[in-house]
Amino acid sequence: MILKKHGLTTILAAMLLALSAGWATAQDRLTVVATTGMIADAAREVGGDLVEVRALMGPGVDPHAYRQTRSDIVALANADLVLWHGLYLEAQMEDFLRELARNGNVVAVAESLPRSLLIGHEDYDDKFDPHVWMNPDLWSRVVLEVRDALIAARPDSEAALRANSESHLADLELLAQYATGVLSSVPAESRVLLSAHDAFNYFGLAYGFEVLGIQGISTESEAGLQRISDLVDTLVERKIGAVFVETSVSDRNIRALIEGAAARGHEVVIGGELFSDAMGEDGSYEGTYLGMIDHNATVIARALGGDAPERGMSGLLTPRSTE
Known part of the structure; x- marks a missing residue:
């Protein structure tokens, strides 16, 4: 009995040591709060095990109209690092985020993009189209801003953060190559992308598509x-x-278009559902940036007469969230 008692004591002690090590690891992680899923994904890819990331806006959420909740305010105030997009994407939160930046580590990761690479905002003369994630090459520049913000917050982990970012940037380059390949297979006369709002202008510029939105850049x-x-x-x-x-946008206006065309004897179908201002469900392939853009490129190409594999490029990549 004594031996058993000592054995149990030893096991309990080992368990406590393991738990305390786990608590220490969790406490050592950088707590990051990101506004959008796309930014949160970049932080997870670059930060890896060094970060604990929370996205305020989940699947199907419209960032143009989103307002911070009480729990958001607590999370933002307690975070080691806050990452937001900027370029007036989080229009309803912008004043709060700029105020928060006075006393906290808060970075607008898209604000530093060269203005020469941005598209003007049709509703505001002094602002730009914020949907830069629609072009993987442009988004790679934002990933570098995320990397630099993480390095500034955790300079002792710079080597690991740079290595992670290089790996993710290589995946983004493959994604851009895949998108270019399948979208170039769409017949030139069919390269017209009509959706609920003007979220795809950077996509159109990158891949040679005319983009038409029922609503403007902002929903x-x-x-x-x-x-x-x-x-x-x-x-x-x-x-x-x-x-x-x-x-992330109601399909009411799209269906009105289809009905209007039908009334004039022209059949129009829904080519698919695209991810514009938010990614897919957490834990799914489309719930990663890679999966989001892969899905969009594949669906658009197939719907408009191009040649794209049914499963896209998902077999070539293994994003962390689907492992």
């Missing part, structure tokens, strides 16, 4: 009856056969 802008009528004319006259819905 806060309203789509008038004249705009819908004009787009119906475009669908009919140019014989466009597919339009796209978005996961």
Whole structure:
């Protein structure tokens, strides 16, 4: 019995040591709060085991209209590092985030992009289209900003953070190559991407597509009856056969377009559901940046007459969240 007692004591002691080591590891991690899923994904890819990341906006959430909750405020105030997009994407949170930056480690990761690479905002003369993640090459620059923010917060881990970022940037380069390949297979006359709002302008610029949105760059802008009528004319006259819905925007206006075209004897189908302002479900392939853009490129190419594998490039990459 004594031996058993001592054996149990030894086991308990070992368990306590393991638990305390785990607590220490968790406490050593940098707590990062990101506004969007795309930024959170970049922080996880670059930070790896060194970070604990929370995204405020989950799948299907519209960042243009999002307002911080009480729990968000607590998380933001307690974070070691806050990463937000900028470029007026988080329009309803911007004043709060800029105020928070006065006393905390808060970085707008897209604000430093060269203005020569940005597209003007149709609703605001002094602002730019914030949807830069639609071009993987442009998003790579944002990943570098995330890396630098993490290094500034954890300079002792610079080597690991740089190594992680290089690995992720290599994946982004493969993603850009894949997207270029499948989208170039779409016939030139079919390269028209019509969706709920103007989230795909950087995509169109990168891959040679004409982009039409029912609403403007911000989902806060309203789509008038004249705009819908004009787009119906475009669908009919140019014989466009597919339009796209978005996961974070109501499909009401898209369905109005389809009905309007049908009333004039022209059939239009929904080519697929695209990820525009938010990624897919947590834990899914589409819940990563790589999966999000892979999905979009594959769905668009296949719907508009291009040649793309049904599963996209998912067999070539293994994002961490799907391991």
